[in-house]
Amino acid sequence: MEALIWIGAAVSLCGLGGLVACIVMAMKARAAGLGDDALRARLKRVVALNFAALMISALGLMSVVLGIILG
Template sequence: MGARGMDWLIWLGAAISVLGLVGLVWCILQAMKARRAGLAEDALRARLQQLVAYNLAAMGLSGLGLMAVIVGIALA
C-alpha cells in the first residue's frame, strides 16, 4: 500500500479523537453549569450521574480515534 495508503485512517482517527475531546469539554462545562445553578443535592447528583454516561462515551470515542491513529501509523 505504501506510506500514503493509511493516511485516511490516521486523519479519520484524529477527527474522531477531536470529537471525543469536544465531548469531554462539553461534559466539563455542563458539570460546572450544574454546580453553579444552585440545585438541591439530590438534583445535582442526578444531573452529574447523567453526565457520567456522556463522559464515558466521549472518552471511549476519543480512545477509538487514538487506536485508529496508531493502527494507521503502524500500517503506513
C-alpha cells in the same frame, strides 16, 4: 493508511469536544445551586456522557496508532 490517520484524528477531536462539553455541563450544574438529589441526578447523566466521549476519543487514538503502524 494516511486516511485512517486523519479519520482517527477527527474522531479523537470529536471525543475531546465531548469531554470539554462534559466539563462545561458539570460546571453549570454546580453553579445552578440545585439541591443534593437534583445535582446528583444531573451529574450522573454527565458522567455517562463523559464515559462515552472518553471511549470515542480512545477509539480515534487507536485508529491513529493503527494507521501509523500499518502505514
